[in-house]
Amino acid sequence: MSMTNVERLREFARPDRVFDFMAPARSPVDVRHGPILYLEDISVSFDGFKAIDDLNLTIDDGELRCIIGPNGAGKTTMMDIITGKTRPDRGQAWFGSRHNLLQMEEPQIANLGIGRKFQKPTVFEALSVGANLELAMAGDRRVWKTLLARLDHEGRERIDEVLEIIALSAERDRLAGVLSHGQKQWLEIGMLLMQRPRLLLVDEPVAGMTEPEMHRTADLMTRLAGQQSVVVVEHDMGFVRSIARTVTVLHQGSVLAEGSMDEVANDPRVIDVYLGGGDDAADTREEG
Amino acid sequence: MSLATMFKRNSLLDERSTWITSIVLIVGMLVVVVLNALPPEHAWHLNGSVVTLLGKYLTYMLLALAVDLIWGYLGILSLGHGAFFALGGYAMGLYLTAQEAPLAAWQGVLAYFPVAALAVVLAPGLLALVFGWLAFRSRVTGVYFSIITQALTFALMLAFNRNEMDMGGSTGLTRFDELLGFSLSTEGMSVALFVASGVAVLLAFWGCKAITRSRLGRVCMATRDAEARVRFIGYRVEHVKLAVFVLSAMIAGIAGALYAPQVGIINPSTFAPLFSIEVVVWVALGGRATLYGALLGALLVNYFKTLLTGVMPDAWLFLLGGLFVVVTMFLPQGVAGLMAHLRRRREVAS
Numbered sequence: 001m002s003m004t005n006v007e008r009l010r011e012f013a014r015p016d017r018v019f020d021f022m023a024p025a026r027s028p029v030d031v032r033h034g035p036i037l038y039l040e041d042i043s044v045s046f047d048g049f050k051a052i053d054d055l056n057l058t059i060d061d062g063e064l065r066c067i068i069g070p071n072g073a074g075k076t077t078m079m080d081i082i083t084g085k086t087r088p089d090r091g092q093a094w095f096g097s098r099h100n101l102l103q104m105e106e107p108q109i110a111n112l113g114i115g116r117k118f119q120k121p122t123v124f125e126a127l128s129v130g131a132n133l134e135l136a137m138a139g140d141r142r143v144w145k146t147l148l149a150r151l152d153h154e155g156r157e158r159i160d161e162v163l164e165i166i167a168l169s170a171e172r173d174r175l176a177g178v179l180s181h182g183q184k185q186w187l188e189i190g191m192l193l194m195q196r197p198r199l200l201l202v203d204e205p206v207a208g209m210t211e212p213e214m215h216r217t218a219d220l221m222t223r224l225a226g227q228q229s230v231v232v233v234e235h236d237m238g239f240v241r242s243i244a245r246t247v248t249v250l251h252q253g254s255v256l257a258e259g260s261m262d263e264v265a266n267d268p269r270v271i272d273v274y275l276g277g278g279d280d281a282a283d284t285r286e287e288g
Numbered sequence: 289m290s291l292a293t294m295f296k297r298n299s300l301l302d303e304r305s306t307w308i309t310s311i312v313l314i315v316g317m318l319v320v321v322v323l324n325a326l327p328p329e330h331a332w333h334l335n336g337s338v339v340t341l342l343g344k345y346l347t348y349m350l351l352a353l354a355v356d357l358i359w360g361y362l363g364i365l366s367l368g369h370g371a372f373f374a375l376g377g378y379a380m381g382l383y384l385t386a387q388e389a390p391l392a393a394w395q396g397v398l399a400y401f402p403v404a405a406l407a408v409v410l411a412p413g414l415l416a417l418v419f420g421w422l423a424f425r426s427r428v429t430g431v432y433f434s435i436i437t438q439a440l441t442f443a444l445m446l447a448f449n450r451n452e453m454d455m456g457g458s459t460g461l462t463r464f465d466e467l468l469g470f471s472l473s474t475e476g477m478s479v480a481l482f483v484a485s486g487v488a489v490l491l492a493f494w495g496c497k498a499i500t501r502s503r504l505g506r507v508c509m510a511t512r513d514a515e516a517r518v519r520f521i522g523y524r525v526e527h528v529k530l531a532v533f534v535l536s537a538m539i540a541g542i543a544g545a546l547y548a549p550q551v552g553i554i555n556p557s558t559f560a561p562l563f564s565i566e567v568v569v570w571v572a573l574g575g576r577a578t579l580y581g582a583l584l585g586a587l588l589v590n591y592f593k594t595l596l597t598g599v600m601p602d603a604w605l606f607l608l609g610g611l612f613v614v615v616t617m618f619l620p621q622g623v624a625g626l627m628a629h630l631r632r633r634r635e636v637a638s
Contacts, residue, residue, distance in 0.1 A: 135518075136521045191521060
């Protein structure tokens with residue numbers, strides 16, 4: 001039975017009604033009309049050196065993307081631009097179809113849902129593992145609210161959940177400074193998860209990890225994709241091969257090739273600048 | 289001993305240090321008051337001038353607490369905190385002067401105690417707000433920030449030296465006789481000011497402790513250790529810094545306001561860059577990021593200063609400098625760190 005017009009009007013005018021566009025969404029990012037991350041013609045140079053040169057990149061919602069490229073290819077600079085640390089000389093960077101990243105500052109971008117893991121693991125060493133996660137937990141970040149904030153039941157459960165995922169449940173009360181290198185990497189990934197990001201930027205997650213740790217990380221990355229978009233920058237070709245669906249090769253600040261690992265690995269240009277070159281370190285690692 | 293239990297023990301120790309510090313402060317204050325109340329001919333009688341001297345130490349301890357809050361927990365090394373202390377002192381000094389003779393035009397409002405009391409926190413607070421906003425917004429950190437705080441306090445010293453400021457010029461403000469209608473020269477007033485200073489130290493200590501144990505306190509420590517990371521998880525670092533810096537300046541202002549009537553003078557030398565550096569030495573010597581370390585450091589250094597400047601005044605600065613070098617090299621955690629270390633050793637041994 002359909003509603004009469006009066007009923008429809010009454011429903012519309014209900015005082016407790018919250019219109020969809022007014023309701024605070026978990027994340028305000030609009031991905032209905034396209035990718036979650038859209039970079040167009042980005043260029044930036046430092047003292048005449050072109051770190052990024054006409055870079056175009058799109059990441060779809062829920063995608064797991066690996067970005068590879070030799071040192072100095074502009075991988076970290078690209079992350080700096082996306083997270084608001086560096087401003088490009090020209091180009092556009094959009095998060096969803098509504099948010100212009102080039103007009104926002106780091107905290108705004110972070111609160112919007114872009115989480116970043118640094119190349120060198122940076123955790124708060126003087127704080128416990130649990131406190132590290134607590135600080136990263138999504139919530140009101142204003143000074144006064146932070147002063148009065150108490151860890152509620154829900155938050156504690158969320159921390160337990162993430163501790164489980166990053167396999168640090170037993171280390172909850174230990175200082176982050178005493179963790180092993182690999183554990184710090186995981187803790188940092190855990191902090192990103194606490195933020196409930198829509199897009200995770202992960203810079204060299206397996207640097208300094210042992211073989212089993214690396215497998216666990218690969219596993220973690222694949223599980224994360226789907227719930228959120230993940231961009232992994234990595235040197236380790238074995239690791240990239242184990243998780244990659246789509247690989248983007250950066251070279252001298254722009255995209256050289258894009259496709260599946262096999263396509264990319266067989267691309268003559270890629271072989272030429274990156275995988276080839278005879279005694280290139282990346283090559284030996286790929287073989288090993 | 290596993291690291292997990294060590295961490296638990298450390299947080300427990302932290303808790304215990306709060307209790308011990310509070311009890312020592314309260315008992316110390318009571319002892320001073322009781323000893324002062326003994327008849328003057330009694331061997332243990334503490335006369336008013338000693339009480340005032342101890343009261344002055346308390347205001348220094350309050351100032352050290354303010355410095356530790358931003359240096360120990362937030363990693364901001366202010367070498368100009370004397371400026372906020374002095375501003376609080378001048379606000380109180382102008383009120384005291386107004387009890388004797390009318391002030392120059394705009395200062396007239398300070399003749400009313402509530403206005404003066406407000407100015408004690410607002411003057412340093414506003415200066416810190418403007419200065420901090422400019423500095424933190426431009427992401428001035430580390431040694432650059434320290435240098436501009438030195439410049440700030442030096443500039444203020446030059447300004448307050450000018451007679452045109454109507455602040456007593458280079459002599460400063462000295463004609464203090466009455467506070468709230470009570471004469472400042474009585475022994476009762478000495479005790480009252482001493483107790484007021486002690487209560488201020490206690491309240492500020494608890495307040496700072498509450499802040500450092502809150503989530504905001506953890507954000508501060510996180511900012512101290514990895515500022516970029518804090519930004520990337522979404523905190524506005526400059527707002528956090530500004531809020532704590534302003535609070536710290538206000539505490540310093542209160543300390544200055546309690547200092548002026550006890551010492552009986554406030555002059556531009558309080559703005560001297562050297563004084564602000566000395567405050568930092570107190571905190572470093574006592575131990576950073578513990579709060580009680582700052583209190584201890586301020587008390588110890590100033591007690592020895594009083595002792596030594598009586599015996600050989602020329603040697604004091606050399607000794608202070610030497611002490612700073614020794615502490616930096618051998619006791620990076622200060623006296624507080626040494627005490628914690630000894631306690632741990634004893635616990636491991638037993």
